[in-house]
Amino acid sequence: MKTRDKILLASLELFNEQGERNVTTNHIAANLAISPGNLYYHFRNKSDIIYEIFQEYEKLVDFYLDIPENRPMTLADMTFYLESVFDGLWSYRFFHRDLEYLLDRDPRLRKDYREFTNRCLASISLIFEKLADSGIIEPQPESLRAAMSLNVWLVITNWMAFLKTAHAEQASACLTLRELKQGIYQVLTLEIPYLTPAYREQVLELREKYRPTMPEQEGEQEAPVN
Amino acid sequence: MKTRDKILLASLELFNEQGERNVTTNHIAANLAISPGNLYYHFRNKSDIIYEIFQEYEKLVDFYLDIPENRPMTLADMTFYLESVFDGLWSYRFFHRDLEYLLDRDPRLRKDYREFTNRCLASISLIFEKLADSGIIEPQPESLRAAMSLNVWLVITNWMAFLKTAHAEQASACLTLRELKQGIYQVLTLEIPYLTPAYREQVLELREKYRPTMPEQEGEQEAPVN
DNA sequence: GACTACCTAGAGTATATACTCTAATAATAC
């Protein structure tokens, strides 16, 4: 693999594990056993590395959320979208953690992320629309759909932060993809009241599969050590 | 005012304006025209300043979310809770921005914040319960109420981050309390399907008051300059 | 073999930042 790609890969891994703020360019170089000079030969600065990683993320999610216009949407489709989005969140999980700081630092990123958000919101809204077309959820006026989509987005993008802050131990270490996907439970919670009788039970069953196993919100009870 | 209190006040203000990450202890001292030594006489380190500010925040929200058990809940109560929580978010808005980093840095804060979250979730759930008692929303099983409360929490705590990232300009400068309170619109959106016919119109009217004036999600249209 | 384009090492630098240390000054107690 080319050094340039190795740098991107190692950066992503370190960022995800330790947070962008805690990973220096020197760390990245050391991790790859290359010199800082070498790293800066391939990237002008740290921002450029982050920007390029973001573009990968963007591309991935855009790919997942490309809604086919020519056929009705099934429950399986919806599940796929949800699973995919959370997979994406997981793979680039460092990004949402330090989002505001990163956007303040890099105007390119701010602009791109803003457009990315709008595309995602549009996709979510389209999904709702097509779910209504398929008779899975009741159709809703456009304005409500927009507000609902925004809520879905807020839940999705904030779920990981919630998990990390709800954990007793340090955030980075103990978080699994499985736990992250319990966010799907929360998203489906939003849909419940809009489900048609025909699909209600099916979706509720699907939702159960993502029900948190560990009691997340009842944090008072620490795990007994002995 | 005592120097100690001035430090807390100036720190909060600077943190809110520029983000904790961008405000150094030297900045705080300079802002107050005192010496760094003086600052460190009053606080052992930066973490202690942040921790103390958090405790103020906690106290404030706990005060707001103290639900009276002995009387039914009115729409006015609900409005008050929503307004208050967003006021609190505004006054201590730096906190949620760098939350994960702060919690990683200070175990006390992690523990306290975790318990704080649980108290808030319990309050939200209690509010739903009492709203059902008052016939404002339909009663729901406890498990659904818990999931709904968590969604409300996610929307509330992530709304500001969304606003900042949706803005085209740098985050810190252009954000008003008024815009922040449009988050109430999103929270009320979550309630819509559960409203009883008797209160539906009233709540929808209330919700309209918080409807975003500027088109937030249609970011493509930049303001025409000429 | 020599030219070129690409790649790499590693020491080094400017700047920032959290924090310390000493000494001096103000406030208070007796």
Added chain:
DNA sequence: GTATTATTAGAGTATATACTCTAGGTAGTC
């Protein structure tokens, strides 16, 4: 008034971090 305690100034430090610079190696081509 004097002893003590609380407060303050301000220079200074250890460490970190993003990034630079120079020199040299490697691979392919003719």
